[in-house]
Amino acid sequence: MKTPLFLPFTQEILPVPQTGEHLIAYGLQEVPETGWQPHLEIIQPWRPDYLKLSQAGFNTLPQVQEGQTYDGGLLLLDKHRKRNENRLLHLLMAVKAGGRVVVCGDKVSGAASLRKWAGQFVPAADSLSKNHAIVFWLRVPEKLDKSILAQRQNTGTRIDNRFETLPGMFSHGRIDTGSALLTRFMPDILEGAVADFGAGWGYLSACALENCPDITALDLYEADYDALQVARRNLANIPSSVLPGFHWQDLTREQPHQCYDTIISNPPFHEGRAADVSLGQAFIRCAARALKPNGKLLLVANRHLPYETILADCFRHSEHLAQENGFKIILAQP
Known part of the structure; x- marks a missing residue:
């Protein structure tokens, strides 16, 4: 089953990336539509999924490139709450002001509670639901204290x-x-x-x-x-x-x-x-x-x-x- 992560784009609620725009994506396991190929930098440390995505022609890396900034971000949640929080915090720091961060997860991955948790930094702009999953998105504000975000990351x-x-x-x-x-x-x-x-x-x-x-x-x-x-x-x-x-x-x-x-x-x-x-x-x-x-x-x-x-x-x-x-x-x- 295809992830609902891209639903806001296919339903034209959010604009698809334009030429020259680049998004960073965490957690992707399935290969996205080919139209996303020029726009995604996928972070996938799990070797089987990394191989699948990279062999499909997507720019896939095992870890983030420190200091890079992006026009937007995508996050597909897994069952590990603290890792999800860390990834969301990194997206809020790495995405340019005005860019959107789109998050998708189900009840087991704690999407609803993560949306509430994220609200202490940036309130969710909107959301939708499909197949027991929740998709919500945030717009990175012009004034965001990234030092606070860095302090909140779980260092293990x-x-x-x-x-x-x-x-x-x-x-x-x-x-x-x-x-x-x-x-x-x-x-x-x-x-x-x-x-x-x-x-x-x-x-x-x-x-x-x-x-x-x-x-x-x-x-x-x-x-x-x-x-x-x-x-x-x-x-x-x-x-x-x-x-x-x-x-x-x-x-x-x-x-x-x-x-x-x-x-x-x-x-x-x-x-x-x-x-x-x-x-x-x-x-x-x-x-x-x-x-x-x-x-x-x-x-x-x-x-x-x-x-x-x-x-x-x-x-x-x-x-x-x-x-x-x-x-x-x-x-x-x-």
């Missing part, structure tokens, strides 16, 4: 005064219970060239650098560009002779370019709001192809996820090392 949550995490990331503000369980088994198993599949903000890799003396190389693979940049910062101050590599890749579609002695992973099992066991299965297939002949996959998963069949198909041997607190630790060898 630090864990143990050392790990940075940002809204919208997996395990924001906390160490995932399954990942913590996995780290107990890493020192005895990790050796040689190691890869972290679905590295997130870098917790498993940080523990590997600190507690696994037999590793000689470490590569982090992550589809969320923002999380990968946070992982880079989280690992920067760990004293180690191993220099980590950081790879923005969608492992369900893009295979690593080398093979490893050990792979660690806490694979994702959600696509948006829906559980999707095929994501973890794709990670397992990818790991089987990326391991050296005598390599090892050390995996943590929710206990209910049915990975045993795919493990039996892809690996010569697999075993459960532990089952605790709703998680299972699996060791597999090709």
